[in-house]
Amino acid sequence: MIAALLLLGVASAGAQEQAKPAAEAIVQTAPADNDGGRLICKTEKETGSRVKRNKVCKTKQEWDDMRLNTNKQLNEYSKQTPANPLPSS
Structure with missing residues (x-):
């Protein structure tokens, strides 16, 4: 009986790993003269749902600005020193 419970635990853990969120990009082009005006829908x-999906549409320029802003924030965060650093040995 214990072995059966262990097998069920391993099987459910494997199923959860396969259900990782992945963004699917659907590219639609809008009538625009410049490349930054192209509409991209993803x-x-x-979060918290296995079925529900949200469609987000932004221009290429907006997606690029959001990506650059996120990278900038991550770089700034990684440069910060921790509040209570561990003592060096």
Whole structure:
């Protein structure tokens, strides 16, 4: 009986790993003269749901600005020193 419970635990853990969120990009072009005006729609899984998805449409320029802003924030965060650093040995 214990072995059966262990097998069920391993099987459910494997199923959860396969259900990782992945963004699916659907590219639609809008009538625009410049490349930054191209409309790009992405379907993203909603956090906490296995089924529900949200469609987010932005221009190429907006996606690029959001990506650059996120990278900038991550770089700034990684440069910060921790509040209570561990003592060096």
